[in-house]
Amino acid sequence: MNDFQRQMTGIPASGKMSDTEFDPIEGATLLSLFFGLGKTLRLVGHDNDTFKNQIGKFWERFELVAEGADKLTIKIVTGRLFINENLCRTALKSEVVLEAIERWNALAIGGIEISFQPETTGLATLFQILNQTSGVETSEEIQNKLVRADVSGIRLLSTAEVEEGTGLPEEDRTHMRRQARSVFFQSMRAISESTSQILAGREGNIRQTKQVVHSLVDQLMVEDSSLLELTAIKDYDDYTFAHSVNVCIYSLAIGVNLQMDHRRLSQLGFSALFHDIGKTKLPSDVVKKPGAFDNEDWIMMQRHPSLGAKMLLKNFPISAHTVRGALTAFEHHINIDGTGYPRRRELRGLNLFSRIVTIADTYDALTSGRIYIKQQISPIEVIRKMFYQMDQKFDQLLLKVFINSIGLFPAGSLLLLSNDQVAIVEKIHPDQPGLPVVRVIGDRTGVRQTAKLVDLAAAESAEVHIKRFLNPQTCNIDLKYFVLNDLPVE
Amino acid sequence: MQTNENQPTPGGGLVRTPVSNRTEFTPGAGESPASFVLETPVVERLTQDLDKAVKAICLYPPANPICASATERFAEQLLGALILCGKLTLGVAPDAFTYQDKPLKAVNAEGTQLPGLCYASGITEFCFDSHLTSEGIGVLLGILRKVITRAEGDMDLSEALWGETIPGFSYVKLVDLPFTDYEAEIRSQYFSQQNPGARPGSLPGNERDPDANPGYLSGDESAPAFAQIFVDESFTEVEDPNGPCAQSFERIVTTLSDDGAADDAQANDTLGDGSPAAPAPGAREMLQMVYELDEDESQRAALALARDGDFAAADELVNIAGDLLDLEEHLSGIIDVMAVFTRAHGSILSSGNFTTATRLIKLLGAVRERCEKNYPLWKEKISETVSAICSRERLRSIIDALNNNPNVSAADLTTYLAEFDWKALSAISELLGELEHRDHRSALCEFLAGADKQHVDLISKGIYDKRWYVVRNTAMILANNNDKRAHKHLLKALEHEDHRVRLEVVKSAASHDADFVRQVAFIGVRDENEELQNMSLELALQQSGQNAFELFSALVNEIGLDRLPPNVTEKALLGYSLSGKDKAIPYLVKLAGSWGVFSRTLQKFRRAAIRALNSNPSDGATAALKKLCGSWNNDIRQAAREAFSERMSKSDQ
Structure with a gap:
């Protein structure tokens, strides 16, 4: 974005996200517009006015949601959509979005980083490539195609890259x-x-x-x-x-x-x-x-x-x-x-x-x-x-x-892991019900001062599995202490 | 979707909580200018346009041009204003919209009472900003229409708006319950300070001081409670003899991370029958089977949801009321359930659902019958409830239901009313003065007319009502009832000061016996109202031959021609002539030929008598006219000749 554009739109030059609260409705609209581009392109081609209008609307909404930032990230984490770090569940009601998630999952694309550049070519090329891509290509290969096509300001994120951590800061x-x-x-x-x-x-x-x-x-x-x-x-x-x-x-x-x-x-x-x-x-x-x-x-x-x-x-x-x-x-x-x-x-x-x-x-x-x-x-x-x-x-x-x-290991369940760690289920992965994200609160050495989040579905946790549920009463663990308080997380 | 900004409020009480997709307008940050402030008259006109648009969409079908133009006008004005000002915030007071804390004038006193509607649902502020589109305005108006017309029951506005996405529109509502500061309050409210399940001191607050933490947080390896975890077997799965499926599933739990076939094979040995069992499905497959819905199941789920969409609250209400009644074993319980029935009936009726209301009363009737022999007290209670439903005190609910729901059919109304016994007739007859819709009134009249003749006296109370239309309707009902006991009430109605009541009695008296008709006709012909006089004569004429003649004879002879109104005399003589034929001739001849000092009063009827003779089809009448043509009295002779000549020319034709 040049200075003139910034002056016109009032976006600060720093490009940092403002502290204003994220609006999930605006976010959902943005996602529908974004994922809808692929479908529109398939139907009408990139020179069509409808497609161009849709891109225009997308950039308008981009500015609104980004609240002054010049970059925005869309992530798909275990079937959920995030804009930057904000969960955007409402968007899942849209069929276009659901279809796109399915497609992106198949391509192992976990997200996209987009810089503000209100023109049509970059996005048009992205969706052209995505529409033509077969299921065997990786997100890296698609990214390379984008680079070869001189598309800047768009970076695809792989599933693994996005799913590092647990999605929510x-x-x-x-x-x-x-x-x-x-x-x-x-x-x-x-x-x-x-x-x-x-x-x-x-x-x-x-x-x-x-x-x-x-x-x-x-x-x-x-x-x-x-x-x-x-x-x-x-x-x-x-x-x-x-x-x-x-x-x-x-x-x-x-x-x-x-x-x-x-x-x-x-x-x-x-x-x-x-x-x-x-x-x-x-x-x-x-x-x-x-x-x-x-x-x-x-x-x-x-x-x-x-x-x-x-x-x-x-x-x-x-x-x-x-x-x-x-x-x-x-x-x-x-x-x-x-x-x-x-x-x-x-x-x-x-x-x-x-x-x-x-x-x-x-x-x-x-x-x-x-x-x-x-x-x-x-x-x-x-x-x-x-x-x-x-x-x-x-x-x-x-x-x-x-x-x-609720999953087979509902959130809040107290578990003993195979590595003798004691953990509370933090959340379940919709697609991997047997491998939830857990908050480790203790091990054989006793209860920890800080909790540690472990995603049992992640590659580094492959060796760890759930040994059994623990009964908080018989183990004399005051579950509500851990549920009602926010222990610092490592 | 609404997102509540949860603000802990230590003081409690009512708080203003921003809800929904509220977008703060930041000058310079969006694409709309924001410095322009709308003047109050402009905003006033906007709210008036909103009011008109809402009124139009509530009254007319969406395709109606009035509706479309009112909506377009409002959308045009509002979107235009938003281009100028960027954002518009309207306050909501109980009786008016406010702008910059000042109330705005409504379009008129009988507006849609939109502010009241918003305020009642807890909404205190509306915000529109430049992201609003005409589609969004359409959605908003649609929601208002749904709420005002009660298209979806008793949903209030904030409930209807909840879950809707209208970009550029948001609202603020009052929240009855403040979001509590759970940290401080909850512990004392919901948990003992000393939790029996944990060691003393295990309920610290939010403090991070390690000294204040429970023992098992201290990192003390020897803490006995924590060590317990590793020996605790209370949740270890126990083998269950309930079949292989259960056991296989159980194994999934314990071997969740083991996919190996060897483990599965080993697990099959535990099935208990000693024989080599078929290999149990792999843990993950089994998990998948339990966890995921296949296509068929997804379809069934969608179908279940669709079926639930047909949920008919009123019908289910009757069902559940019936279930509750069936289960009661004590009189006190019956009294309780009767209260439920009464409320249910009121609610069903208010929606204009007379069919279901009838079902509810029928249900009570059926139970009452079952109680006939063994439970007389129960029967009495049920009867009391039914009577109370249609009592004078509750009549208002039936009236409102009918007046607010013009679509209630005549058949539904009469079927409903038929469920009540004769004791309700008195109250039902009072409806006559209250119903606004013609179809309902005529259905009611029809119903009352067909009511048990034994209870004419109950219905006849309406004759003494102060409102003319109640008297008229009652008269019509009594007249249609065709019972002798109604006659005295009808004759009373014939004295009513309003001629429309008297007309109704005369009009509907024809089907009654001759004696009553005679009484009505006698009174009617002397009425000051000409229409009523004519109708009374018509009534007399409608009688069968002999009866008619007798009636006219009585009119002519008993009342006397000079006591009848002048314009009635001729018609009375005509009726006398037509109904009496030959028998009428002597009197008519006498009247036509009357002359001299002693019959001076009759002389003014001579011409009328001659015309009456002329209308008499008998030969005797022809002969009589012929004779009168030779009268020495010039006046008689001339009138008779004119009549005779007219008669001859008619017969030639």
Whole structure:
């Protein structure tokens, strides 16, 4: 960019990114425009006005997103898109972008560095080369072609180059985690307040509840690991509300994975948040009974779905949210084969939300070891039980989507690695579910003062594998200390 | 997508939280100039244009030119303004938009109440900037339309905007719950200070002081708790006898990183049957199988999602209410469920869904029948609920539902009303004065007319209503009811000061017995309203031969011609002549030939009597006219000759 252009656009000469907050919407638009160039070029050719206009728009958006910088990086890290270091999940809704990701993965291109140069030739050449390239060429070979074609200001990054590290710089990760915690506990507070209001005979605050659900959805869409990690904490003084929020998060994760629209996600989150509200009407000594339930306890417990449905219909303004919520509260213990409780006069198919919440509820109940089976079970064993032993109870397809959403080693799980290191799962790779990114917190010498991020999918970790899950309770490890605090990362 | 800027607020309370794709306009950084500040009248006109555009798209179909022109005008004005100023921020107060903290005038008092709508959903500010496009404006207006017309139920504006991407548009909303400073608050709220699961002091705050950290952070190798990790077997997978599949999967967990076939073969030995089993799938294949959705599964997932899109909240509400009712075992529970039914009914009705509301009441009816023998108290409660639904106190909800939903069909309305027993008739008849749409009114009248005749008295209350149209409709219903008990109410209506009520009674009296018709006609012909007089005579004429003649005879003889209004007299004589034929002739001849001092009052009817004779088709009438042509009285003779000549010429034709 020359001085004249800078003066006209107001971009500082330093080219450094400003501190202004990244806008994911603008980012998504930029990505759609960028990846759309390839498709447009295939259809109309590089001399066509449509293509030229699209390039013009791309540069306009570039300036906006770069916020004064003259260089911008687009990365694809384990199926996620980043602009510089900012995650841009919304872009994944675009088919053009998804197609391009697939193509770039096949070519082992992990990203691209683009300098601001508002003209058409460079990008046109890039996409011409990409469109003509067969699957066997590497990103380096393509880069060489670009150099030979005199294209400057564009540098392709290989997958390996991009996937070094974990995609998110520590600052952003800390910010995400803080935000996730804030949203999580805000949700706990919202459901606790609404429940108190309802128990006092007043109307629940549906607006507040929707707000927290929307925040949860927004958070899940931007970065899900930080929220999922919080669901691993099971030792709250009163687990009731934490359980509701956990179930809400798991259900929303399924909903997001199923690509539900926002409206349905809002209803699903609301339904999941209040699925167990009926329990608040039962004597707490039964609900929180430390030992196994006797017959009378079971009879009482079996009333909570209908109590919940009634509470929702009586204490919230009747809307699609409340009807969905009531139906989910009523059905969440009815199994897919019609068994379970409460028993209906006539068998009807279960509502999609109920089937989702049933899975999320069972998973959280079993992993917490507080309900039904009074013993904490590792996530993977829970999944195994749900998949093979309880297969008549759940919608197997949704269960798969659920496993797909949280992974076999869900974020927040405490693991013992084959090298005797103790680690907490930080996040899963969508394409390598068995090899998550973990935060090593200790080894045989004891717990570390600082955490170390290890990507088990990375080449240097090839020798390390997961030995087994650890039970934080029996190992006397205070998991919440590590989840709720941001230990410095090496 | 909205992104909430989470600001810890130590003080709590309401905070203003920027939401959505907000783009701060930086002078010089974008392509739009920013120094220009719009004047208040310009912004005022913009909001008025917005108001008009919203009104238009809510009232007219999108293809309508009014709609298109209002939208275009607003878009043109707003985009033009944004070219000048770069960014426009509008505040939202409960009753007006504000600009630079001053309220803007609305287009008129009956605007769309857009500010109120925004404010109610928690929105306090709208921002438009130069990235806004006309497509974006279209999307925004579409959302406003959806919310105002309740196209998607009771969604509020901020909920509708959530998740939408409109470049160049953002909004700010109030957040009921501040994002808490979890570091300080959460621990005390959700965790014991001494966590039973961990050693004392294991809940430090954010401090990084190693002394304050729990023992296992100290790096002390001998710390017994940490050493426990390496001997902890609580999560070690236990062999499960539930079949090879489960065991294979279990092995994946423990040998996740081992792909070797040898390991798999070894694992097969643990299946327990001692026989050489087929090799278990490799760990990664198995993982893949569990983890990934194949094409068929992806399609099924999409199908499940699509099916869920058809979720009919109202129908499901009825289903769940029915389920709850089925499960109840105690009277207290029934009372609770009845409260649910009442709320459900109100909600379903407010959306104008009379079909589902009918289903809900039918459901109650079915359960009530089942309770007939063994649960009389339950039955009573259910009956009370149904009665309450259509009671005078709740009538407003039915009225609003019908007035707000003109598309409710007559059939749906009458089917719904039919679900209530006779006790509701009194309340239902009150609807007569409240319904705004003609189709609903006529459906209601039809329904009430067909209602049980035993309860005429309940419906007839409307006759004594102050509103003329209620009386008229009630009269119509009672008249159509065709029951003798309605007669006294109808005769009362015939005294109503508004002629439209009286007309209705006369108009609909024809199907009643002769005695009633006679009473109505007697009153009607003497009414001051000419239309009503004529209609009463018509009514008399519509009677069968003998009845008609008797009625006209009575009119002529009992009331007396001189007591009838002058314009009615001729028609009365005409009716008398037509209905009586030969029997009418003597009186008409007498009337036509009347002269002298003693019959002076009758003389003014001579010509009318002659014309009535002329209209009588009988031969006797011809003979009578002929005779009158020879009358010595000039006036009689002339009138009779004219009539006779006219009669002859007609017969020649």
